[in-house]
Amino acid sequence: MTANYPTMNYTTHTHIGRDHYRMEVRTATLKLIADEPAESGGAGEGFNAHQLLAASLGACTNATLRMYADRKEWPLEAIDTEVSITHGESFDITEIKRSIRLTGALDQTQRTRLLEIADRCPIHRTLSGTISIGTKLV
Numbered sequence: 001m002t003a004n005y006p007t008m009n010y011t012t013h014t015h016i017g018r019d020h021y022r023m024e025v026r027t028a029t030l031k032l033i034a035d036e037p038a039e040s041g042g043a044g045e046g047f048n049a050h051q052l053l054a055a056s057l058g059a060c061t062n063a064t065l066r067m068y069a070d071r072k073e074w075p076l077e078a079i080d081t082e083v084s085i086t087h088g089e090s091f092d093i094t095e096i097k098r099s100i101r102l103t104g105a106l107d108q109t110q111r112t113r114l115l116e117i118a119d120r121c122p123i124h125r126t127l128s129g130t131i132s133i134g135t136k137l138v
Contacts, residue, residue, distance in 0.1 A: 008122075022046070054083040057098060060123035065100075068117045069110075076114070077104035096127065 014034070016023045021042035023034040034052060036042030047055060058081040069076035080101040087094040100118055102111060118124065 019043075025052075050085050054085050054096075057081075057096065057121075057123045057127065058083045060121040061098065061100065061118050064121035065102075065114050065117060069114065072110075074110050075105045076102060079103070 012025055012027055014023050014025045021036040021040070022045055025032050025034050033046035034049065035044060035046040036048050037044045040048075042048075061081045061083075062079045065079050066076070080103070082099045084097045085094060086097075098118070100115070102114060106114070119128075
């Protein structure tokens with residue numbers, strides 16, 4: 001028997017015009033700039049796509065850990081997460097490394113539990129689950 005979870009839908013719109021690789025990424029209420037670094041032909045005015053992916057995992061990890069620690073009323077003062085993504089030229093193999101630093105008067109049991117909870121953040125679960133990408137031209 002499978003649980004009946006609501007479908008979550010997160011939609012962004014990305015626009016690029018004649019500016020070399022400078023893009024606006026928008027939701028219904030927010031906007032950010034994505035770009036490629038100068039050595040790749042961009043202006044370096046924003047995160048590149050891999051940095052955005054790494055930032056998604058880091059942000060989701062931190063939010064998930066903060067929510068959990070707050071619910072448990074644990075003395076977690078700060079969370080610093082570093083994410084790096086490396087891949088070969090063909091993109092067939094990708095390695096994502098995540099390092100988490102927890103600041104606060106946490107005991108070893110709490111630290112171990114927070115490390116387990118990090119793997120439950122929605123972006124971690126998305127990236128380590130089965131992914132299907134449907135593309136259409138409109």
